[in-house]
Amino acid sequence: MGRVGIVGIGQTQFRSKREDVNSVELVNEAVRAALADAQLTIKDIDAIIIGNMEHFESINYSEMWTIDGSGGYMKPVMKITTGGTTGSTIACAGFYQVSSGMFDRVLVIGWEHLSESDTTGAIASCSDPIWERSVMAGAVGPLAIVASEYMRIHGTTEEDAARVAVQAHKNALNNPYAHLHLDITVDDVLNSAMLSYPMKLLDMCPTSDGACAMVFAEDKSAREITDNVAWVKSVATRHDTAFFGDGGLKHGDKLRSLYLATEEAYTRAGIKNPFKELDVIEMYEPSSWSALTWVDSLHICEPGEAPKLFEEGVLSMKGELPLNPSGGVISTNPIGATGAVRVAEAALQIRGMADRRQVPDVELAMATGFGGSGWSDVMILER
Amino acid sequence: MSDEYVTLSTKLAMPYRYVAGVIGSKFFTELRDNKKILARRCPECKRVIMPPREYCPKCFSVKTDEWVELSGEGSIESFTIIRYTEPKIQPVEPPYAVGVIKLDGTDGGLTHIIGDVDLDKIEVGMRVKAVFSDERRGNILDIGYFKPI
Ligand SMILES: [Zn+2]
Numbered sequence: 001m002g003r004v005g006i007v008g009i010g011q012t013q014f015r016s017k018r019e020d021v022n023s024v025e026l027v028n029e030a031v032r033a034a035l036a037d038a039q040l041t042i043k044d045i046d047a048i049i050i051g052n053m054e055h056f057e058s059i060n061y062s063e064m065w066t067i068d069g070s071g072g073y074m075k076p077v078m079k080i081t082t083g084g085t086t087g088s089t090i091a092c093a094g095f096y097q098v099s100s101g102m103f104d105r106v107l108v109i110g111w112e113h114l115s116e117s118d119t120t121g122a123i124a125s126c127s128d129p130i131w132e133r134s135v136m137a138g139a140v141g142p143l144a145i146v147a148s149e150y151m152r153i154h155g156t157t158e159e160d161a162a163r164v165a166v167q168a169h170k171n172a173l174n175n176p177y178a179h180l181h182l183d184i185t186v187d188d189v190l191n192s193a194m195l196s197y198p199m200k201l202l203d204m205c206p207t208s209d210g211a212c213a214m215v216f217a218e219d220k221s222a223r224e225i226t227d228n229v230a231w232v233k234s235v236a237t238r239h240d241t242a243f244f245g246d247g248g249l250k251h252g253d254k255l256r257s258l259y260l261a262t263e264e265a266y267t268r269a270g271i272k273n274p275f276k277e278l279d280v281i282e283m284y285e286p287s288s289w290s291a292l293t294w295v296d297s298l299h300i301c302e303p304g305e306a307p308k309l310f311e312e313g314v315l316s317m318k319g320e321l322p323l324n325p326s327g328g329v330i331s332t333n334p335i336g337a338t339g340a341v342r343v344a345e346a347a348l349q350i351r352g353m354a355d356r357r358q359v360p361d362v363e364l365a366m367a368t369g370f371g372g373s374g375w376s377d378v379m380i381l382e383r
Numbered sequence: 384m385s386d387e388y389v390t391l392s393t394k395l396a397m398p399y400r401y402v403a404g405v406i407g408s409k410f411f412t413e414l415r416d417n418k419k420i421l422a423r424r425c426p427e428c429k430r431v432i433m434p435p436r437e438y439c440p441k442c443f444s445v446k447t448d449e450w451v452e453l454s455g456e457g458s459i460e461s462f463t464i465i466r467y468t469e470p471k472i473q474p475v476e477p478p479y480a481v482g483v484i485k486l487d488g489t490d491g492g493l494t495h496i497i498g499d500v501d502l503d504k505i506e507v508g509m510r511v512k513a514v515f516s517d518e519r520r521g522n523i524l525d526i527g528y529f530k531p532i
């Protein structure tokens with residue numbers, strides 16, 4: 001199998017309401033940006049993968065709706081809908097399709113126009129309707145349960161989590177695409193409204209409108225397009241069980257699927273000491289508390305050490321292993337695009353194109369996606 | 384270019400009728416008619432699965448073949464207190480507690496409401512028991528909530 005690389009990246013502006021564009025125009029904004037970055041036209045694209053959580057817009061068949069924006073006319077188009085992982089799964093699928101040898105250049109697009117419908121209602125409909133929907137409504141409750149379990153196991157404080165949110169928002173100030181640009185303090189987070197103990201408003205991600213597109217290309221084609229390629233080094237995916245009661249999400253000590261997926265991705269990439277070898281991580285963290293639990297799942301520290309890594313600045317922009325220079329999901333969450341943004345931001349870091357949020361000399365970057373009852377995608381990129 | 388962005392506001396009311404399945408139907412009829420809470424044993428790993436399922440998610444080999452009747456008592460494994468309001472989808476008015484209840488004799492947790500309790504006094508490991516609703520309709524809220532014992 002030849003190498004596969006990312007040669008084009010396009011993001012839209014992420015905002016709470018993108019009423020200036022409809023969904024087709026929103027998708028097109030990201031597609032045009034990715035094609036422009038790769039200096040390609042839609043004629044150069046062999047296949048298209050589009051991802052979104054369509055019930056979040058109360059639509060269906062979104063790959064058909066958006067075809068005038070995606071450029072899929074008379075091309076092979078495939079839609080992917082895997083919850084929060086949608087955006088990272090389209091990246092994995094782009095890699096799979098190019099590696100198969102079937103296509104040379106594949107355009108992947110993740111998008112969400114969340115403001116068009118009721119996100120919490122839509123998330124509630126993700127739960128099993130017979131067993132869990134009526135008692136586990138929305139995303140905050142389950143994430144809050146994980147948070148309280150992490151607190152109990154490790155003695156973590158609300159200040160520890162608040163620090164994570166402050167770091168994410170501080171990083172987002174360097175990212176012109178980010179939805180929220182909040183200059184906030186630990187006290188601001190601690191004083192924000194309690195949603196579901198210990199989760200407060202500023203611990204949680206927002207809901208955003210926006211899209212992200214990337215062009216994946218096979219070795220020779222990629223090198224013809226540009227000499228600045230973010231090469232895919234490895235990918236891994238793990239899915240946990242469906243019910244929250246016995247699923248991996250419940251376990252506050254770590255996210256089981258992420259723990260196993262990163263382990264596999266490191267092995268495939270020949271990475272022995274991820275903390276030393278990785279230069280930057282773009283991790284899917286829908287809340288500050290999730291970031292704590294899930295940093296513990298990346299094999300970069302001992303269980304329970306994540307709060308210390310944040311407190312000592314190890315994961316900050318100036319630290320040894322910067323986490324989410326983009327501001328992460330805590331600052332921007334257009335669900336079907338969120339995982340794609342992680343991969344795109346990691347690729348920008350590899351290509352040295354991240355402007356004010358650039359980490360110096362990035363050789364190896366990792367992106368993760370999260371969804372469902374604790375599902376995880378991992379993609380490792382190299383220069 | 385117009386400087387006004389036109390939007391259309393509407394509402395989609397979708398009726399649903401979800402099927403509980405072979406295993407779920409037995410569980411919910413026993414719950415409704417006899418206030419019994421049943422789980423299913425995996426013949427391979429011997430785990431008692433809650434909610435009961437036809438196949439063990441871990442072994443995925445032979446069908447589960449044995450009903451196990453539970454006492455309805457268990458312990459709180461983890462919990463949170465919901466303070467935000469989503470009237471259309473929440474089972475009761477906030478603030479209220481939800482958690483994962485590890486029922487005695489099972490290997491999985493059941494997510495449910497923790498009620499009839501001082502919200503500030505809930506703890507992990509606290510013993511609880513099922514309180515059945517007076518009017519039972521054959522769904523998970525036939526268990527109204529779990530209360531401390
Ligand atoms: Zn089994």
